[in-house]
Amino acid sequence: MLYIGKYIQVGRYKNGGVFGIGSKQALLSEPNEFENLVKIASLWKTPADEDSVLEKARILHPEISESEIIKCISFLVKNNCVMEYEHFKGDDRYSRNSLYYNYMGANSKDVENKIANSSVTIIGCGGIGNHLSYLLATSGVGKITLVDNDEIELSNLTRQVLFTEDDVGKRKTEVLKRELLKRRNDITIEIIEKSINSEDDLKSIPKSDIFIISADHPFELINWVNNYCVNYSQPYINVGYINDISVVGPFFIPNITSCFKCTDVAPDYLKEDALSHFIRNINNDFKAATFPGVNGVAASYAFGDIIKFLGGFSDVLSKNKRIGIHSSTIKIEEQLMPKNPRCTVCSHQ
Numbered sequence: 001m002l003y004i005g006k007y008i009q010v011g012r013y014k015n016g017g018v019f020g021i022g023s024k025q026a027l028l029s030e031p032n033e034f035e036n037l038v039k040i041a042s043l044w045k046t047p048a049d050e051d052s053v054l055e056k057a058r059i060l061h062p063e064i065s066e067s068e069i070i071k072c073i074s075f076l077v078k079n080n081c082v083m084e085y086e087h088f089k090g091d092d093r094y095s096r097n098s099l100y101y102n103y104m105g106a107n108s109k110d111v112e113n114k115i116a117n118s119s120v121t122i123i124g125c126g127g128i129g130n131h132l133s134y135l136l137a138t139s140g141v142g143k144i145t146l147v148d149n150d151e152i153e154l155s156n157l158t159r160q161v162l163f164t165e166d167d168v169g170k171r172k173t174e175v176l177k178r179e180l181l182k183r184r185n186d187i188t189i190e191i192i193e194k195s196i197n198s199e200d201d202l203k204s205i206p207k208s209d210i211f212i213i214s215a216d217h218p219f220e221l222i223n224w225v226n227n228y229c230v231n232y233s234q235p236y237i238n239v240g241y242i243n244d245i246s247v248v249g250p251f252f253i254p255n256i257t258s259c260f261k262c263t264d265v266a267p268d269y270l271k272e273d274a275l276s277h278f279i280r281n282i283n284n285d286f287k288a289a290t291f292p293g294v295n296g297v298a299a300s301y302a303f304g305d306i307i308k309f310l311g312g313f314s315d316v317l318s319k320n321k322r323i324g325i326h327s328s329t330i331k332i333e334e335q336l337m338p339k340n341p342r343c344t345v346c347s348h349q
């Protein structure tokens with residue numbers, strides 16, 4: 001049984017009207033077209049199948065022709081304006097997410113089941129790890145593994161939103177686990193207190209549906225993760241920031257997407273040559289100009305892709321590319337990273 005999606009709003013606009021809001025809104029400039037659609041949609045406030053709505057419309061709206069009624073019904077179905085009646089329970093903790101899945105044209109129950117059975121591994125429990133672990137836990141992910149070896153410092157509190165002054169000096173993984181369990185007591189949280197200092201270190205981390213790379217050091221981390229994930233068919237997403245730019249991607253899906261090494265997008269910080277000494281001299285004390293908003297934007301943007309991947313709906317936006325969202329201007333930059341048949345890392349897979 002279907003009924004009009006909770007997320008539908010209609011309003012008069014100029015001579016006609018706007019049906020629905022958001023990216024899927026339809027502007028109807030013909031007054032009749034808009035009025036007919038509103039009348040037929042209104043019948044669907046009561047749960048019914050398509051045939052019953054057609055039947056009801058014939059009786060209650062003799063002024064609308066049969067072909068117009070059919071056109072309206074098909075418009076409503078095709079544009080995700082109707083949803084399954086039992087898919088919305090206002091007091092369910094996931095009910096608002098569920099409306100979003102329906103709005104995107106997915107079956108929210110299927111999506112929620114997939115998410116509940118999924119596991120994610122967050123490598124790096126700083127600003128991005130805080131945001132993402134919170135978003136994923138409260139959205140119903142079944143299991144989260146937190147990987148980090150750092151202790152909380154006072155300078156973390158600007159953006160590592162789940163830590164408090166009392167937590168300074170404590171392990172990031174332990175405090176994050178405590179805070180996530182307060183928000184959802186039926187989630188499984190594993191902690192691995194470990195710094196990743198080589199590709200080999202990744203082998204001791206159990207595989208999961210996705211590795212989230214949210215640690216900003218060491219420089220080589222993304223390369224180790226990329227090698228490891230390509231070799232062991234482990235999906236991953238890179239999330240971070242380059243000073244004032246939020247960075248999302250690439251999103252690596254084994255045998256489907258390109259990998260980080262398919263295209264050269266990052267400088268080599270470790271190449272040994274005559275200049276190495278000077279380069280190291282500048283880089284060895286590097287501290288990113290981390291800013292809370294930049295962090296939060298990267299995490300929120302990545303969250304959308306991670307949930308789509310785990311829930312199996314809509315399209316992952318950061319695959320085969322690295323997306324940069326600039327905080328100093330309203331600009332979104334895409335570095336395309338197409339699959340390279342001669343890639344030194346993934347071409348042998």
Ligand SMILES: [Zn+2]
Pocket residue numbers: 258259260261262263340343344345346347
């Ligand atoms: Zn590659």
